[in-house]
Amino acid sequence: MVSRREFLSAAAGAAMLTRAPRGFAGQPAAHDLIIRGGRVIDPSVRLDAIRDVAIAGGRIAAVEANITADATDTIDARGKLVVPGLIDIHTHVARTTEGPGLVLQDGVTGWIDAGSVGADHIADVIAAARSAPQPGRVLINIGRAGLLPEGDTMDLAHADVGAARDAIAKNREWIAGVKARLSREVAGANDYEVLRRAQDVATSFGLPVMIHMGQTISPFSRLVDLLKPGDIVTHMFAPPPNSIIDDSGHILPAVLAARRRGVWFDVGNGQTGHMRWDTVEAIMRTGFWPDTFSTDWTANSRTTGVIDLPNCMSKLFGYGMTLTEAIARATVNPSRVFPLFSDRGTLNVGAPADVALLELREGQFEFLDNFKNTIAGRQRLFPSATVLAGKRIRRA
Numbered sequence: 375m376v377s378r379r380e381f382l383s384a385a386a387g388a389a390m391l392t393r394a395p396r397g398f399a400g401q402p403a404a405h406d407l408i409i410r411g412g413r414v415i416d417p418s419v420r421l422d423a424i425r426d427v428a429i430a431g432g433r434i435a436a437v438e439a440n441i442t443a444d445a446t447d448t449i450d451a452r453g454k455l456v457v458p459g460l461i462d463i464h465t466h467v468a469r470t471t472e473g474p475g476l477v478l479q480d481g482v483t484g485w486i487d488a489g490s491v492g493a494d495h496i497a498d499v500i501a502a503a504r505s506a507p508q509p510g511r512v513l514i515n516i517g518r519a520g521l522l523p524e525g526d527t528m529d530l531a532h533a534d535v536g537a538a539r540d541a542i543a544k545n546r547e548w549i550a551g552v553k554a555r556l557s558r559e560v561a562g563a564n565d566y567e568v569l570r571r572a573q574d575v576a577t578s579f580g581l582p583v584m585i586h587m588g589q590t591i592s593p594f595s596r597l598v599d600l601l602k603p604g605d606i607v608t609h610m611f612a613p614p615p616n617s618i619i620d621d622s623g624h625i626l627p628a629v630l631a632a633r634r635r636g637v638w639f640d641v642g643n644g645q646t647g648h649m650r651w652d653t654v655e656a657i658m659r660t661g662f663w664p665d666t667f668s669t670d671w672t673a674n675s676r677t678t679g680v681i682d683l684p685n686c687m688s689k690l691f692g693y694g695m696t697l698t699e700a701i702a703r704a705t706v707n708p709s710r711v712f713p714l715f716s717d718r719g720t721l722n723v724g725a726p727a728d729v730a731l732l733e734l735r736e737g738q739f740e741f742l743d744n745f746k747n748t749i750a751g752r753q754r755l756f757p758s759a760t761v762l763a764g765k766r767i768r769r770a
């Protein structure tokens with residue numbers, strides 16, 4: 375029995391054949407690009423199967439088994455994973471103009487620069503966002519001078535509400551939220567007041583706050599209580615003092631309440647102080663898993679434990695996370711955190727054609743935390759190719 379859809383498509387194919395034989399010189403191809411034969415994993419539609427992905431006009435045109443139509447360009451994805459373009463919500467790629475292009479090669483087709491600068495230098499990161507090949511936005515550091523060796527807001531006068539408000543008002547399109555770094559070496563005893571001011575600024579524009587947690591002077595419960603739905607906690611695996619878990623292995627009630635009201639919890643891999651395997655294990659064991667993976671990417675990430683987002687996505691396989699669960703945390707989940715990405719993180723027909731091709735290699739791998747401790751793993755994801763807005767990106 376032939377379904378109506380199959381009949382119609384067969385009829386359309388026959389009609390096309392009589393008018394324009396395939397391969398006839400001068401006829402435009404049906405699609406711009408077909409990614410053939412890969413294992414397509416798209417958690418947004420619960421798909422995990424061998425499929426072809428056809429792209430036309432910069433958008434996903436079809437995700438089907440054995441697409442027979444022709445295309446201008448073809449990628450042979452046999453043996454590879456084909457997933458929605460990755461979204462990294464905690465990076466510092468906008469500190470240099472090269473950053474966005476470098477992470478694009480890792481499969482990152484959308485990014486957030488999380489507080490590299492404050493009001494004083496906001497123009498620099500916005501220039502990087504404007505010239506980036508893929509969509510990117512910035513979080514303004516509530517500390518007006520940005521990242522400071524002596525601590526962004528150790529001098530409370532740097533948490534300047536007026537300056538931040540003014541910068542956002544002038545750059546509404548490019549600033550997606552406010553970043554507050556609260557560790558003791560960044561904010562000292564000002565942590566609570568710094569967050570209160572960041573929230574004051576963000577709320578007046580309807581924007582989220584992202585807090586950098588861990589090793590704060592104030593108890594974490596007191597800080598997380600200031601977060602509203604849609605705000606983000608990054609560095610959620612930060613070890614004590616003031617982690618999200620208590621000494622007896624229970625997630626703090628204030629943290630559970632925050633998740634219930636819609637606060638997101640993000641990894642923010644980073645390099646120093648943000649992730650230690652024993653804390654990761656204790657938190658994973660409770661079932662309080664991250665909503666999103668992120669790298670906290672900087673120019674030296676390649677040579678530290680970060681390497682790239684696919685590597686960071688591989689780190690929790692040993693704690694029970696499946697491949698699909700890991701991919702969801704770098705695609706559909708982050709697409710819900712910032713409105714900029716609301717139509718991304720998916721391979722739905724009609725969505726922007728941002729695609730990451732990854733390789734899942736089996737072997738002996740070592741994963742690094744921020745304290746020079748390693749865990750062994752048997753699987754690791756590697757970036758293989760990137761398609762942005764339907765176009766194949768050349769790897770350096």
Ligand SMILES: [Zn+2]
Pocket residue numbers: 464465466488670
């Ligand atoms: Zn960061």
